[in-house]
Amino acid sequence: MGTGRLEAFSDGVIAIIITIMVLELKVPHGDELHALTPLLPVFLSYLLSFIYVGIYWNNHHHLLHTTEHVGAGVLWANLHLLFWLSLIPFVTGWMGENHFAPLPTAMYGFILLMSATAWWLLQCCIVKTHSTNAPVVQVLGHNIKSKVSPFLYIGGILTAFYSTWISGALYVAVALLWLIPNKRFERVANEH
Amino acid sequence: MGTGRLEAFSDGVIAIIITIMVLELKVPHGDELHALTPLLPVFLSYLLSFIYVGIYWNNHHHLLHTTEHVGAGVLWANLHLLFWLSLIPFVTGWMGENHFAPLPTAMYGFILLMSATAWWLLQCCIVKTHSTNAPVVQVLGHNIKSKVSPFLYIGGILTAFYSTWISGALYVAVALLWLIPNKRFERVANEH
Amino acid sequence: MGTGRLEAFSDGVIAIIITIMVLELKVPHGDELHALTPLLPVFLSYLLSFIYVGIYWNNHHHLLHTTEHVGAGVLWANLHLLFWLSLIPFVTGWMGENHFAPLPTAMYGFILLMSATAWWLLQCCIVKTHSTNAPVVQVLGHNIKSKVSPFLYIGGILTAFYSTWISGALYVAVALLWLIPNKRFERVANEH
Amino acid sequence: MGTGRLEAFSDGVIAIIITIMVLELKVPHGDELHALTPLLPVFLSYLLSFIYVGIYWNNHHHLLHTTEHVGAGVLWANLHLLFWLSLIPFVTGWMGENHFAPLPTAMYGFILLMSATAWWLLQCCIVKTHSTNAPVVQVLGHNIKSKVSPFLYIGGILTAFYSTWISGALYVAVALLWLIPNKRFERVANEH
Numbered sequence: 001m002g003t004g005r006l007e008a009f010s011d012g013v014i015a016i017i018i019t020i021m022v023l024e025l026k027v028p029h030g031d032e033l034h035a036l037t038p039l040l041p042v043f044l045s046y047l048l049s050f051i052y053v054g055i056y057w058n059n060h061h062h063l064l065h066t067t068e069h070v071g072a073g074v075l076w077a078n079l080h081l082l083f084w085l086s087l088i089p090f091v092t093g094w095m096g097e098n099h100f101a102p103l104p105t106a107m108y109g110f111i112l113l114m115s116a117t118a119w120w121l122l123q124c125c126i127v128k129t130h131s132t133n134a135p136v137v138q139v140l141g142h143n144i145k146s147k148v149s150p151f152l153y154i155g156g157i158l159t160a161f162y163s164t165w166i167s168g169a170l171y172v173a174v175a176l177l178w179l180i181p182n183k184r185f186e187r188v189a190n191e192h
Numbered sequence: 193m194g195t196g197r198l199e200a201f202s203d204g205v206i207a208i209i210i211t212i213m214v215l216e217l218k219v220p221h222g223d224e225l226h227a228l229t230p231l232l233p234v235f236l237s238y239l240l241s242f243i244y245v246g247i248y249w250n251n252h253h254h255l256l257h258t259t260e261h262v263g264a265g266v267l268w269a270n271l272h273l274l275f276w277l278s279l280i281p282f283v284t285g286w287m288g289e290n291h292f293a294p295l296p297t298a299m300y301g302f303i304l305l306m307s308a309t310a311w312w313l314l315q316c317c318i319v320k321t322h323s324t325n326a327p328v329v330q331v332l333g334h335n336i337k338s339k340v341s342p343f344l345y346i347g348g349i350l351t352a353f354y355s356t357w358i359s360g361a362l363y364v365a366v367a368l369l370w371l372i373p374n375k376r377f378e379r380v381a382n383e384h
Numbered sequence: 385m386g387t388g389r390l391e392a393f394s395d396g397v398i399a400i401i402i403t404i405m406v407l408e409l410k411v412p413h414g415d416e417l418h419a420l421t422p423l424l425p426v427f428l429s430y431l432l433s434f435i436y437v438g439i440y441w442n443n444h445h446h447l448l449h450t451t452e453h454v455g456a457g458v459l460w461a462n463l464h465l466l467f468w469l470s471l472i473p474f475v476t477g478w479m480g481e482n483h484f485a486p487l488p489t490a491m492y493g494f495i496l497l498m499s500a501t502a503w504w505l506l507q508c509c510i511v512k513t514h515s516t517n518a519p520v521v522q523v524l525g526h527n528i529k530s531k532v533s534p535f536l537y538i539g540g541i542l543t544a545f546y547s548t549w550i551s552g553a554l555y556v557a558v559a560l561l562w563l564i565p566n567k568r569f570e571r572v573a574n575e576h
Numbered sequence: 577m578g579t580g581r582l583e584a585f586s587d588g589v590i591a592i593i594i595t596i597m598v599l600e601l602k603v604p605h606g607d608e609l610h611a612l613t614p615l616l617p618v619f620l621s622y623l624l625s626f627i628y629v630g631i632y633w634n635n636h637h638h639l640l641h642t643t644e645h646v647g648a649g650v651l652w653a654n655l656h657l658l659f660w661l662s663l664i665p666f667v668t669g670w671m672g673e674n675h676f677a678p679l680p681t682a683m684y685g686f687i688l689l690m691s692a693t694a695w696w697l698l699q700c701c702i703v704k705t706h707s708t709n710a711p712v713v714q715v716l717g718h719n720i721k722s723k724v725s726p727f728l729y730i731g732g733i734l735t736a737f738y739s740t741w742i743s744g745a746l747y748v749a750v751a752l753l754w755l756i757p758n759k760r761f762e763r764v765a766n767e768h
Contacts, residue, residue, distance in 0.1 A: 005199055005253050007581055012207030012396075015588030020215065022662045023596065027669040031677035050662070054655040061581055061651065075253065076371070079246040086214045086242070093219040101223035179652070197391055197445050204399030204588075212407065267445065268563070271438040278406045278434075285411035293415035389583055389637050396591030404599065459637065460755070463630040470598045470626070477603035485607035 001071070003064045006078060010060060013082045017089060018053045021046050024093040042096035045108075048171060049092040052112065055178045056085060056119070066136040067126050077125040081118040087111050105167050106160035112171065113153040120146060149174050193263070195256045198270060202252055205274045209281060210245045213238050216285040234288035237300075240363060241284040244304065247370045248277060248311070258328040259318050269317040273310040279303050297359050298352035304363065305345040312338060341366050385455070387448045390462060394444055397466045401473060402437045405430050408477040426480035429492075432555060433476040436496065439562045440469060440503070450520040451510050461509040465502040471495050489551050490544035496555065497537040504530060533558050577647070579640045582654060586636055589658045593665060594629045597622050600669040618672035621684075624747060625668040628688065631754045632661060632695070642712040643702050653701040657694040663687050681743050682736035688747065689729040696722060725750050 025042055028035040067074075091111045095104040123140050130137050156170035217234055220227040259266075283303045287296040315332050322329050348362035409426055412419040451458075475495045479488040507530075511521050540554035601618055604611040643650075667687045671680040699722075703713050732746035 001253075001257060005203065005257075008200060008584060009203045009207055009249060009253075011581065011585045011588050012204050013211055015585055016208055016211040016592055018658075019589055019592040019596065019662055020211065022666060023215075023599075024219065025663075025666045027600065027666065027673055029673075031670075031674035031680055033679060047659075050655075050659055054652070057585060058648070058651050058655075061577075061585075065577060065581075072250070075250050076246070079242075079250075082210075083239075083242055086211055087217075090214060090217045090219065094223075097219055097221075098223035103225060104223055193445075193449060197395065197449075200392060201395045201399055201441060201445075204396050205403055208400055208403040212403065215407075216411065264442070267442055268438070271434075271442075274402075275431075275434055278403055279409075282406060282409045282411065286415075289411055289413075290415035295417060296415055385637075385641060389587065389641075392584060393587045393591055393633060393637075396587050397595055400592055400595040404595065407599075408603065456634070459634050460630070463626075463634075466594075467623075467626055470595055471601075474598060474601050474603065478607075481603055481605075482607035487609060488607055 001069060003067050003070055006070055006075065007061075007064050010064075010078060010082065011057075014053060014057045014060070014085065017085055018050060018057075021049055021053075021089045021092055024089065024096065041099045042093070045092045045096035045100075048175065049088050051175050051179070053085065053088060055175065056081075056115065059119070059178070063123070063126070063136070063140075066139055068130065068134060068136070070126075071129055073125045074122070074129065077118070077122040081115065081122050084111060084115040084118050088115070100164045100168060102161045102164060105164045106157045109153050109156040109160065109167065109171060112174070113150060113157065116146075116149050116153060145177055149177070193261060195259050195262055198262055198267065199253075199256050202256075202270060202274065203249075206245060206249045206252070206277065209277055210242060210249075213241055213245075213281045213284055216281065216288065233291045234285070237284045237288035237292075240367065241280050243367050243371070245277065245280060247367065248273075248307065251311070251370070255315070255318070255328070255332075258331055260322065260326060260328070262318075263321055265317045266314070266321065269310070269314040273307065273314050276303060276307040276310050280307070292356045292360060294353045294356060297356045298349045301345050301348040301352065301359065301363060304366075305342060305349065308338075308341050308345060337369055341369070344369075385453060387451050387454055390454055390459065391445075391448050394448075394462060394466065395441075398437060398441045398444070398469065401469055402434060402441075405433055405437075405473045405476055408473065408480065425483045426477070429476045429480035429484075432559065433472050435559050435563070437469065437472060439559065440465075440499065443503070443562070447507070447510070447520070447524075450523055452514065452518060452520070454510075455513055457509045458506070458513065461502070461506040465499065465506050468495060468499040468502050472499070484548045484552060486545045486548060489548045490541045493537050493540040493544065493551065493555060496558070497534060497541065500530075500533050500537060529561055533561070536561075577645060579643050579646055582646050582651065583637075583640050586640075586654060586658065587633075590629060590633045590636070590661065593661055594626060594633075597625055597629075597665045597668055600665065600672065617675045618669070621668045621672035621676075624751065625664050627751050627755070629661065629664060631751065632657075632691065635695070635754070639699070639702070639712070639716075642715055644706065644710060644712070646702075647705055649701045650698070650705065653694070653698040657691065657698050660687060660691040660694050664691070676740045676744060678737045678740060681740045682733045685729050685732040685736065685743065685747060688750070689726060689733065692722075692725050692729060721753055725753070728753075 025039060025046060028039065088111055091104065091108045095101075095108045098104045123146075127137050127140060152170050152174045156167045156174075159170065160167040217231060217238060220231065262270075280303055283296065283300045287293075287300045290296045315338075319329050319332060344362050344366045348359045348366075351362065352359040409423060409430060412423065454462075472495055475488065475492045479485075479492045482488045507524050511524060514521050536554050536558045540551045540558075543554065544551040601615060601622060604615065646654075664687055667680065667684045671677075671684045674680045699716050703716060706713050728746050728750045732743045732750075735746065736743040
């Protein structure tokens with residue numbers, strides 16, 4: 001089977017996830033500037049999550065672009081990824097409304113860690129169903145980012161109970177790491 | 193008419209159904225671990241429904257992939273299926289917030305039963321408009337899962353008033369049954 | 385320009401409209417049967433609106449299928465239609481929660497009337513940009529349903545203040561009228 | 577990479593943005609006409625934002641239609657645009673519920689200004705990755721609307737603190753300016 005409908009469905013789910021997070025930014029009752037102040041942490045957590053979901057969409061786009069065919073295993077690995085991503089709005093709201101309290105901040109990192117694990121599983125499923133010289137397999141060869149990120153997430157989860165500033169800095173660091181585009185995907189895509 | 197737009201619209205509706213269920217996971221006010229405790233049954237019912245909606249999307253993908261053309265009858269049979277699926281978030285929330293009380297658990301099974309009936313009707317409509325040697329007709333020939341599931345749903349509805357544990361176990365059993373991929377779809381798809 | 389992206393965007397908006405209506409079915413607090421009773425009128429109005437939005441999607445699918453190209457005028461006529469359709473969840477909720485009170489029932493008919501007008505405008509825009517022997521122009525030639533519906537809607541709006549039963553019956557009648565598929569679209573589509 | 581999936585994802589996000597704004601039109605409790613009165617400013621701000629988001633979708637459709645390929649830079653410039661557009665429902669609700677008070681009205685203009693800036697950045701990214709004689713570069717050459725709009729938005733933001741009527745009139749003026757279709761896009765599209 002081709003990747004068309006898998007991409008369309010994932011686009012739909014990711015588009016909704018990225019947009020319903022903004023519903024957590026509840027319209028304040030007052031019309032003064034200080035009515036917006038309690039929304040600042042909610043806004044900051046929305047911004048971070050928007051970037052994370054954007055990174056996943058971007059990488060999903062690149063990954064599926066080089067994938068040639070999908071079987072039942074890949075469909076479920078993809079749904080598994082979407083499941084963890086769908087919990088991002090919940091932890092984003094929880095972390096934002098509690099002004100980056102330790103437990104919600106750690107839980108935020110946990111959901112990011114599970115999403116990264118689901119992403120890694122999806123890659124494995126795709127690699128397993130392609131021959132070793134398929135473009136997608138070559139691209140996924142050795143990715144330093146994928147190997148470093150889980151440790152940074154675990155670091156963020158553990159440090160959340162000591163200082164949520166360090167924790168937040170680690171989450172921002174992983175996001176920045178991934179914002180740098182993966183040149184290999186584009187290079188392989190251009191070669192084909 | 194081709195199946196393209198029917199797939200796109202169904203993808204949109206199913207993507208929204210699967211994602212709005214997470215809105216029932218209301219952000220708790222406290223930042224302690226016990227603030228999450230009352231959300232556990234809501235989370236479990238979300239997980240079960242996510243898998244069910246995922247199964248429907250997966251099967252819909254496989255079914256339409258082998259379907260060659262759609263008429264007005266199929267369009268309405270598909271909308272009928274989407275109607276019952278759209279009630280899943282409601283019964284999921286009702287069951288979760290009432291900690292798997294008898295009536296909501298039975299109602300959850302009823303919506304699953306109606307969805308399965310709508311799915312069966314959709315298959316009939318597609319078979320009726322295709323010749324007997326069309327791939328989609330061959331695939332749908334004899335499917336044991338489709339025949340067993342309604343009885344398990346009815347079992348789940350009835351046992352809900354005695355023990356919601358048995359009821360829940362039956363719903364989980366049907367989900368597991370469907371998680372095993374239908375080899376015939378992939379085989380027929382590969383042959384064409 | 386082709387119709388691809390207009391269809392994709394309309395599918396997205398209509399899919400969301402049809403699905404967010406179900407959010408008005410608020411999860412009740414009790415777990416007894418009588419907890420569902422106040423939801424019955426909300427459910428009935430959801431059912432009627434689901435059918436109406438389904439009819440619009442169906443007709444939209446048929447219309448765009450025979451349309452060959454779209455210009456800026458058609459894009460805006462389509463957005464105008466989506467605007468009125470986007471108000472259907474609001475009037476559906478208002479009518480349902482007020483148990484079919486006169487004013488909400490009349491307002492529901494008004495939004496249906498405006499949607500029908502927007503649909504008619506969209507057809508005019510498409511006809512204007514196609515030659516007289518284009519399939520889409522032939523199909524839209526004389527449609528009795530389109531001519532009768534506005535009068536039934538106006539009837540429904542006016543009778544709402546005397547008897548909402550007559551009003552509701554008229555809305556149901558128009559829905560049933562449109563559920564009968566337009567054979568001409570399929571015949572013309574098959575010829576091409 | 578082609579523009580297909582970028583268009584599909586943007587369609588999804590814009591479709592959700594345009595539709596969730598209607599959720600701010602909360603179903604009133606009464607069934608009398610005066611129950612609708614407090615909703616009038618909310619409705620008017622919804623109408624204005626629907627037109628703005630419609631304009632962005634329309635322009636996005638035209639822009640991507642002439643774009644030949646997209647790289648990582650364009651994907652992120654597009655996500656940046658979607659980020660600012662995703663804040664429109666929030667400021668629309670805030671402005672509407674506070675009956676066009678100065679600060680919310682100024683903030684509404686600020687989000688429109690940032691969206692326009694993001695749109696301009698997206699255009700720059702697309703132009704940078706195309707040769708100077710590509711259709712998309714020719715089309716974007718000199719656009720008076722793009723140059724005038726930021727000044728009108730800044731005017732709207734500043735005048736909001738003196739008279740929200742002038743401010744609102746300026747926002748309406750920009751919307752009307754953009755409703756006039758950009759003939760160049762259609763002409764260039766027809767030539768190819």
